[in-house]
Amino acid sequence: MLDKVKQLCNQWSTAELFYHRSIQRLGVHSDKSSSKTSIYSIMALAAIALTGECLITSKNSHIKSDCVDWEKNDNKIDQQLITNVGKPKTLAEVENIILQFASTVYEQQYCCDNYSSSNLKGIDKSEFKKSSSPSCIWHPNAKSYGTPNELEQCSTAAEIILEFASLTSSAALINMHGNLPKYSNVVLDDSATVQDSIIRSPAVLNNNYNQLPDVSFVKDSKLIDQVLTTSAISTSNRDNSIDTFSRNLEISQNRRKSKFARRIEIPTLESSKSNNLKNRGDEKYFHSLKISPIMNFEETASPISKVDSVSAIHERVINNIFKSQLNAFTNAACTKSDTIVGLSECESLPILDAPYDLTIGTKLKNMNLETKNTSSIQTNDTKDISNDKKKPHIKKPLNAFMLYMKEMRAKVVAECTLKESAAINQILGRRWHELSREEQSKYYEKARQERQLHMELYPGWSARDNYGYVSKKKKRKKDRSTTDSGGNNMKKCRARFGLDQQNQWCKPCSPNLSVISTVNNNGNVVINSNAAANTIGVSMLAPIVSGIGGTVMLPNSSSSSSSSSSTSSSHTHAHLMASSNGNGVASLNGISVTAGGGGGAASACSQQLSPQAPPTYVNL
DNA sequence: GCACCTTTGAAGTTT
């Protein structure tokens, strides 16, 4: 199942990548208003990318059939083209295939439709006609890829995504009007310099982690010259040599290297803001960033769809892959520096272990946490590092309710005027109990998957590792709870003795419903005493069942036993859950109370409990 | 800047 998800994620992200890259190559905008042909063509491009990715990354040929639903793709030309090109095995081949198709699209769409030449400004149209051997933006000097030795072995999906993130994270490339970022030279010619070649070419990381990765960029003569120069300078200063080495790599040579370096850098507030493209008006573009492991800084407030759910898993899988890639890279860099500079240790390139939870809201925070540690290590490299290295904080997987809260919080906030999370959580807690078993089971299943994935990602992790992470807070809480005689103790008595042994409950915990007052003129039961709140507990107050089928009116003061002082309305309304006894008098014997009923800040929403959703009952 | 609040559930610790 997990493999399947990974495959789907790879397919998806690769399709998106090639979608954008193809648009970049074509020099056109991602315009939804384009004709269907154009959109369809782009989709076909993505499909090709999917096929390529599957064929490239998968060692199992059977996956091919799962990659693209060819039956739905009724474009015979596309199929024919795809069939004709055979099985791509490298990035270059994939790009060639796409460009072949792109040239067809270009001729069909943009030429025939008198597409404005301004939209293709800077694009050498003749390039599209050279479908046999178009130049590659990653291989600008390679007019063709005649022999296998010239081929760059294809990267993994993670590398492609990283590359894409690197492209899109460049502020200079971002079109402020929401257009896709473009290369200054979309079509490269023979005059492209070696430096350009180095900058545009991706580093190739060997995916076989048992072997030392082939850091191809180091083999570049110009780079080696710089490295050697650096080496000559830095041999007298052993401590700074790797830093200098890294800096040379980062600044001048390789885009991917600089991307990794960014990951290691301390992200400033400004940089994170500049990377936040959420409000730039191009949802599609932002979505493409949302799946990237680097750019995903902020979480959207939309409810979690199935796609989002997969994206969340995808993100974590990609993050895992990214870590592996980074480890491979750092190992390679260290090994290379070993060879060239003569070092024996890899002190200045700490291997980051990203936290489990990389959802956008906490990602930056966690990255800051990590990078602070990294920074401290780097700045104190003369000290004994081994003692200061802290284990990265791997957070607990979210349980079902947490997942539910995360999904529904925005919705509740939108519905209510409340902004205080404590109050929101009360509402969410109540709504959680209102959910049907089927609805809840969906979140329990999600939580189970979360735990499973967490176990796979961090096999040695235990919840115990996080104990004491916020020790001060917990200590204070603990002290306070021992002196608290309110609802908290009630909860303890109920938990300790159970509902069957209420005679053993302490006095404040003992159920005493005599405080409930009579029915008012409207046929509603009005609870007058604060003691009711202390007895039954806030979460159980509202839906006290009488027998009227009307509404229970709760005094505000009784519904707030804790600090939820944000309650604003005077009464909480709740439909009665039991059947009426017919005489308008509240029946207190054998009544049922829904646990988690409305109360406290929930009243600010004036929410009415759903009469058909009593998931749990507590007999009093 | 950090703890608190508030919810449920999972997992760890204590009794």
Place this chain on the structure above:
DNA sequence: AAACTTCAAAGGTGC
């Protein structure tokens, strides 16, 4: 084994 504690998210609030 049951009871109890801690920590996951979230963001306003208060110190």
